[in-house]
Amino acid sequence: MAYAVEMLNITKTFPGVKANDNVTIRIDQGEIHGLIGENGAGKSTMMNMLYGMFEPDSGTIKLNGQEVRVSSPHTAIRLGIGMVHQHFMLMPNLTVLMNIILGSEPQKRGLIDVAEAKKRINAIMEEYNLPVNLDEKIYQLSVGEKQRVEIIKALYRGAKILILDEPTAVLTPIETDRLLEVLRKLKCQGCTIIFITHKLREVLAITDSVTVMRKGVVTGTRKTKDTSIKELSELMVGRPVDLNVPRKEFNPGDNILELDNISALNSRGLTALRGVSLNVRAGEIVGIAGVEGNGQSELIQVISGMIKPTGGKVLFKGKDITNFSVRKRRLTGMSHIPEDRLKMGLAAKCSIRDNMILNRYFQKPYSRHGVMNNKLLSEFSDKLCKDFEVLTPGSEYAVSTLSGGNMQKVVIGREMETNPNLLIAAQPTRGVDIGAIESIYRRLIAERDNGKAVLLVSAELDEILMLSDRIYVLYEGEFVAEFNRSEADEKKIAVYMTGAERQGAKDDE
């Protein structure tokens, strides 16, 4: 049987970078094929060539054994290739229906035949179990729903080969499960799926075979059933990776951070936190587990001082800091890795240096009487780039030239350099490849071992379990459970995350 997709000896060079060097990928008919690799390994470039976004310098692409030239996404769609991009390509102000049929509307007497369109889309939604309300506007949808719209869009156009570019990076665990379910169904119906991801567990859970890329070349192709996380991560990083970072014995010190009955509103003025209390001690990592959107963002913003709580007190090193400004909190020893590095943690247009110096630019010796010592600041920033292994020719380059993982290193370097008593780490490994994840884990554990307090907020339950000494579960703005490291496991926590149970209530029985 012919392969569904063959990309043979593909080479693609961008000015100054060889993105793909003689890469060959073969994908069987009707399989789910994982394509994994670190950031910048060339996965997306390969898929963009398959989807016609650009053409290879050399090499051939074959579909079902026939050589084709995919010169544009239009051609790709005509050939039955669909792609769900990492950043959705949807019009926020149009309805779901309009987004799906945009560009290939069924027509009747020169008008859009809405009834026909709905009929066709409903058939697809039913067949693959992809429910979405067709009359809602895109901006009203959750991330998971938007992704479903993208998948329906591809299927509506008759895609038989579906490319998904890091589809789970933006999803909650429950949404991820649902997506994987959908993919299995698509496979049963004869679709061929190419699944780009960082997350090895998902690869093992759903794919039939895997291609691993590193630095523009394929480092291995495996049948999923014959491989392991360990082997795959070695192929990806080029050296053995161990996320189980050894840690010192648990020996917590004094309370560093205490929240006492904190309530807060979200940006839309609705209650986001209802009387939460917690404490983080020196020398421990406290994890906040929970499905995103249950008050995590507001919790972090209250602690870091970006919003004022409507009730309750924040104590830091025993002092009431509820009314401290952000800067004052930072100066008393608080650091914060934000959950969304591009929205909150970095100015992408500005240079790496401009971003690196944010905690220091106003302090002696880096500036005196409001005049900055630019030379000293550049040295400072260059040194941090080196210490935190930011891959860049120099810190005068714009942050937007960096990959996601390197951007995160800039944020982490800046926030750790101040040697804080408390480090708030929100989604510290989001969109970061496994090699970088390992180094971030090592740094967080090192902070803990050095007697610092770390508050870890993450949507990845694995991450919480792997790193935390204690775990709180946040559900609808309340802590519904608290665990010690030894008593926590994934199943137990997941029950509380969905709000199915709460610890207090259970104890009453």
Next chain:
Amino acid sequence: MMNKTKNVVNNICKQIGLIIIALVIATIFLALSGYDPIAVIRGLMESISGDIGGTIRWATPLILAGLAICVTYKAEVFNLGVDGQLIMGACAGTAVALVIPATLPAGIAAPLVIIVSMAAGALYALIPAVLKVYTGTNEVVSTLLFNFIATLFLEFLVTGPLTDKTSGVALNASAIVPKNTWLPRISYLAPSTANIGFYIGLILVVVMGFIFYKTTLGHEIKIVGANRTLAKYAGMNPNRSVFQVMIISGAIAGMIGAIEVFAIQHRLLAGFNPGFGFDGIVVSLLANNNPFGVLFSGLFFGALINGGINMERATDVPSAVTDIVMAIIIIIVAANFAIPRVRGYFRLYRKADNPDTGVKGGKTE
């Protein structure tokens, strides 16, 4: 470092190319309408080689207006109210000049009226800033509308409270301000009205460059402009930055008003401001919002405007031709942002038009 120099040189060449394109198009316009086609270029050449005084006279307010615009632009605040602020500055300065004793030494009186003008400009710029920060009013709209208030207030003053009662006819102007408030002209360039305002402009260019690139204030303005959430997260106060840039911008605008009144007109005239504020936007745009660039783009537009005025005097070519050059430059700068996108769009569709899977045909770029 090498890269940086190359970048700067590249940018300068690009801007010069832009000017040349604009001049060529303006020349075509002139030829089509039957005027002397090289009139603009001749006027420009004469401004540079002959009438340097006139060029400096017009460049001075343009450089200052360019600075007033670029400081707010750095913080992603848009001050379209430089015109209103400079009018208010001129009004306040004149009002004070007319009441202070004429015996006050010039060394005190002149700086005093400048400071009053700057303060008035800054205060007038502060109103939209307060509205923006506390009520979320879009400053583009509010600053624009405040211009009308200022223009009408100026007319009210020169026809009412401040009108020149000594002259028999209605002049729509205030009395001549006392000599001790007059700002000196550059004697070397006499008889033109080029004045020490130019030196003030030069100093301010350096000061603004220093503020932008060497001070913590400049860094905060940059970060606030690049990402307001980041600024807040890093412990800066974005609202304070909005106030700061608007105050600086308004104060510079007020200075323009003072220079126009005390160095050039020596009285407050109803229509003394030909729209320096909006010209300042073009000046800043052409300079890529760089204060040192503003100096050169201000000088260029000064020469252009001066050339236009001289040209009108000597030939039948209307000075409005210079507006065409300015407009073309705005269009080209705007197109500079748009063209790569438009081109990408066309490329996409040109490819789509190719027969689908054919191996031949279609140029690969």
